[in-house]
Amino acid sequence: MEIRKIRDTFQIAIHSMAVRPNSLQDRLIDAGREGLCQLKIEDMPTEEMKHDFREVSKSLIRLMEDSSAVNDQNARETANLIYSLYCEAQGEIETAE
DSSP states (O other), X not given: OOHHHHHHHHHHHHHHXXXXXXXXXXXXXXXXXXXXXXXXXXXXXXXXXXXXXXXXXXXXXXXXXXXXXXXXXXXXXXXHHHHHHHHHXXXXXXXXO
């Protein structure tokens, strides 16, 4: 998948988490359903991004199975990883230009 599409998917997820009034766990579930679930670990261009996205994916799967399975701290860590992945994708774009 093209890096701009990956970056845009993370950007949409961040926006979704920022504007919705639900719990962070519910906002993460929405972000997953609205685009993150379409990404694959293999789509990530660096090993660090693959590692971070693997952690995000595990957390989203647990949340979708049972939203109470992820506590507030773990939900914040997942949201922070999504933001970090967005920043890394943006950095990859800037480096390529």
